Amino acid sequence: DAGVTQSPTHLIKTRGQQVTLRCSPKSGHDTVSWYQQALGQGPQFIFQYYEEEERQRGNFPDRFSGHQFPNYSSELNVNALLLGDSALYLCASSLGQIIYNEQFFGPGTRLTVL
Amino acid sequence: DQQVKQNSPSLSVQEGRISILNCDYTNSMFDYFLWYKKYPAEGPTFLISISSIKDKNEDGRFTVFLNKSAKHLSLHIVPSQPGDSAVYFCAASHNAGNNRKLIWGLGTSLAVNP
Numbered sequence: 482d483a484g485v486t487q488s489p490t491h492l493i494k495t496r497g498q499q500v501t502l503r504c505s506p507k508s509g510h511d512t513v514s515w516y517q518q519a520l521g522q523g524p525q526f527i528f529q530y531y532e533e534e535e536r537q538r539g540n541f542p543d544r545f546s547g548h549q550f551p552n553y554s555s556e557l558n559v560n561a562l563l564l565g566d567s568a569l570y571l572c573a574s575s576l577g578q579i580i581y582n583e584q585f586f587g588p589g590t591r592l593t594v595l
Numbered sequence: 596d597q598q599v600k601q602n603s604p605s606l607s608v609q610e611g612r613i614s615i616l617n618c619d620y621t622n623s624m625f626d627y628f629l630w631y632k633k634y635p636a637e638g639p640t641f642l643i644s645i646s647s648i649k650d651k652n653e654d655g656r657f658t659v660f661l662n663k664s665a666k667h668l669s670l671h672i673v674p675s676q677p678g679d680s681a682v683y684f685c686a687a688s689h690n691a692g693n694n695r696k697l698i699w700g701l702g703t704s705l706a707v708n709p
Binding site: 485514521522523524525526529537539571572573583584585586587588589 | 599636637638639640641684686695696697698699700701702
């Protein structure tokens, strides 16, 4: 049973570019949440997708957008990259929308913006 | 404004002894708390949780204590093992108009020495 997978593992972009990160949830899970973890910080909630719709959103600008597909996989898109977007981006999947449940995290995508 | 605070960036204990990781929070609306463990190059892994209606929850070597009046919780690991060496995150959650998400602390890096 595959856990949460994310691609790519590492990514280097320059300021102003756009990036797309991908996540496949754990088998049987229908909810995907995205987090940004800057160096030395805890994960910061970006948004959550359930039934192909954004259900909750943290304090992130509109440059951060996402999508969930019918197979529950998800993408995180970031436009007009800034140096401060450099971070580890974590995807977490769970069953159900309310985060009482255990979330299973992927290993993350390390984004470096130069 | 850090609503969930882990004031000790690091902790070092001897194998077999007790590890105590502390977490303070400021928002009295938080009603569910979780601890996650994170190894390098991996996503966080759910460890143990506690609801605000309880003051203690135990799972094997791991026990979480909640003191609501002090807005403080702690994770006890007894006995500590070298494999417990990781970064531990405290996270808190509350229901704000059907919009629930996790607020994370900065983490405490635990080193268990053989």
